[in-house]
Amino acid sequence: MDHLDHLEAQSIFILREAYKHFGKLGMLWSVGKDSTVLLWLAKKAFFGHCPFPFIHVDTKYKIPEMIEFRDRTAKEYNLDLIVHSNEEALANGMGPEHGRMVCCKALKTEGLTQVTKKYEFEGLILGIRRDEEGSRSKERIFSERNSESEWDYTDQPPELWDQFKTDFKKGNHIRVHPILHWNELDIWEYIKRENIPLVDLYFAKDGKRYRSLGCAPCTTPIESTASNIDEIIEELKNTKQSERSGRAQDQEMAHAMQKLRKDGYM
């Protein structure tokens, strides 16, 4: 087995553990590269089937190509797709001009909490990775959230020998992180190996490409000429820029992500 085989086998094991343990299980699909890889891994884990719904928390500020890709792929893969927006906050005019932390919390965190409650999810699969930023690097593979989606990162359960936390209070839910151990380069090498279809925004046009996707007002493309997967892999091997440097919420203040994630952010 090579490096990617090991990563894949571990992720499939985790996905199957989640499916076995949680009656009400959903997978968050942001349409970005990581959660699209996750979608592919689910197909493999369940031999071509996707036995749970996929959830897209739509802030209505997403880049239009993302929405187009989402709808096309959902149709192609025959996904059970739940699209949810925090309509109330949007009706009250929520947007990045209220402050990025405030906006992220309302449209993403609260949107996610709403949909979790509505469908009474016991398990939510998310495509976060340890190498993305500090608070994610401390995550567990099965990570408990209370009924308000809050994360008690000061008292995380021991996680050893792939025996995950599967017992929890009713009303709480478990965030499952099957690709926590992958890094950005792994993701791209896997996309290449498996030939996974991806939204076009990642590939350079006119000297710019998106390295990480989010809402249009708060995500900036990076300078790049990498217009295909091979070129992206080559670029990543030589860059010293961090992956999320184009994501405004990370730069907002010290420990911004820790604070967002404590409240239930992805």
Place this chain on the structure above:
Amino acid sequence: MENSRETLNIVVVGHVDHGKSTLIGRLLFDTDSLPEGAIDKVKQLAKEKGKAFEYAYLLDAFEEEQEQGITIDTTQLQFSTEKRDYVIIDAPGHKEFLKNMISGAANAEAAFLLVDANEGIQEQSRRHGYILSLLGIKKVYVIVNKMDLVDYSEDRLNQIKTDFNEFLNNLNIYPIDYIPISAYFGENIVKKSKKMPWNRSGSIIEIMDTIPKDKDLEKKPLRFPIQDVYKFDDRRIIAGRIESGTLNVGDEILISPSNKTTKIKSIAYWSDKDQRNEASAGMSVGIIVEDEFFNKRGEIISHIEDAPIKSNIFNANVFWMGKTNLVKNKKYKLKLSTKEVECEVITINKIIDASTLAQGDFAEGIKKNDVAEVTIRTKEMICFDEFANLQTTGRFVIVDGFDVSGGGIISGIEDSLKNRELVTNSTNIAPRKRLVSTKDREKSYGQKGRVIWLTGLSGSGKNEIAIKLEKKLFDFGKKVYYLDSTNLRFGLSSDLEFSAKDAHEQTRRIAEVARLFADSGTIVIVSSVSRYRKDREFAKEIIGESVYREVFIEATEDVCKKRNPGGIYEDGDENFYYEKSDYPVFSLFIEDAEFNADKKALSLIELIRG
């Protein structure tokens, strides 16, 4: 070749403040593995908080960690040398966060156990050493940090080496090397330090690249725990991850503990490039088998000749992380590979203070951060291996309420007690382990212990055949013993009568004694009417399927009456009633009363083979 690069997971453990996070921060910095601006960001942060810059801040991402200057939770970071990729796991050194340390260390293949050159070996240095031995991590390197505080003294290093080895060797940890460094000043990190010319081993990075990877898990016995069974379409797929060994399409497999055998028909796949006929350790696969019977998550698939141990009682070493003590006679959940089962601790054999190795007090049970030797009973039979033989199926966690609260490794079970459901009315007893195994005896005696169980009606000729068979095997030089059920009634079973209830007890006693004889390496011949199927199944279960050989001596009512006109009948009226077994047995037909017992016995010789 891009994807064939190798990854090694290394955990850094040790006492609080001995510099684990600093070392890792330094490794990342010196190998140029940090993203642009990371150092500046941390410097800025330190300035804002009015603190001096620390490499540790790169890892201690939580605000609380930076404020208190300690690591609370484990982190994993990646970096590469020219040779390969590393995942470096930072584990907290504070006693309070031992569970986070264990979470980190459980994922590692090798460990750096850090000791402060100035402070020397402290409580958590020892406790972490103990935990590493329990986790089965053998590749341990002791890193002696802060050498700058002891003037880079070789004597100081040697002193720490002598002291620590004394403790660690006692736990069967033999550190591969002691590496002197100063993480803060970057001495002996990437390049050999000029400050320590006496140091014969290389720098940390040089030594890291020499750590060998674990290999050959795929050559060990097959263990494929069933994770789930899928029926999304017309295929019925048994899904799981192969923990050890290799399986091939066409292999005959055994499913334990339900004891079913079948063949692998195919390996399922979704994407065409994943099509395969062979799969081995580490792979998450799905198999389709020839016979479709009910399979449960938690059962273990193996090859027939190399099955896991089955039992409901075993000895284990556990470490406890729970908020409430681990106590006897309370119900917990045990998770071992994919099996979940109710369990209880029936005996606490020893509690050890992991830091001093002193024996603790039993009265209140096993406290948080304690290590103990216990005997565990599960509610039903489970499959496992001894941790020393196969790690992945030899370890488990214990769930108390909602929380994973303990981890344990199975130290084993005595051979004579394996592969059967154990029942006991005694309390405070533990199965004890000895130094001579069944295999040792088999090798020394040149024969395998077997039980040849002769069953049939009274008068069918069991005894005649048994005595001839005993003589023949004896003359061949075999260690053999005929366990005559009638003779037992003058001794071991002198309290039993000829009633249905006592007949069952008599069967149990014969089977238990026969099992012990067989375990001692002896070929045992048993003669017992055992006319009911359930009695023989009971005996077979006690003795063990691989040891038990059933021979049905079949004779007509006529022949029996002729041969035994008086009749000794074990269980009353139904003298000529016999229930045949529904599995294949060796049959001898006694065609007439004057049969040749010698010839019949000869045909049974082959039963001791295989």
